[in-house]
Amino acid sequence: MKKITVVVILVMAVGCILSACSKTRMEGISDRAYDLGCAALETADEYLAGDITAEEACDALYVPSLMLRSDSCDGQNDILISSAVGNLEAEISFKQMGTATKSDVKEQRDILAEYLGKK
Secondary structure (H helix, E strand, O other), rough: OHHHHHEEEEEEEHHHHHHHHHHOOOOOOOOOHHHHHHHHHHHHHHHOOOOHHHHHHHHHHHHHHHHHHHOOOOOOOOHHHHHHHHHHHHHHHHHHOOOOOHHHHHHHHHHHHHHHHHO
């Protein structure tokens, strides 16, 4: 009986730890904003890995950024995703002009990832 109790407590403890460490998106983000944010995050990762140029990244971020600024996203925290994608697009443009660094782009990428629960 003691062994079963110990095993049950251990399983519950591990479950609590895993659920506390799980990566979930911020409350109040619509599915549409989440999907657009994930697409922007993927573009940022491709840019940071050197798979695409700054110009290609900005082109790829233009549509999600525009869609996030429209009224089609209705979650209460969609504005955070919209701002993060817009800031990411701006940092990549600044990097292209020589007024920002890749670490600036990475910082904006990480902010977006945090909002999406993908850090």
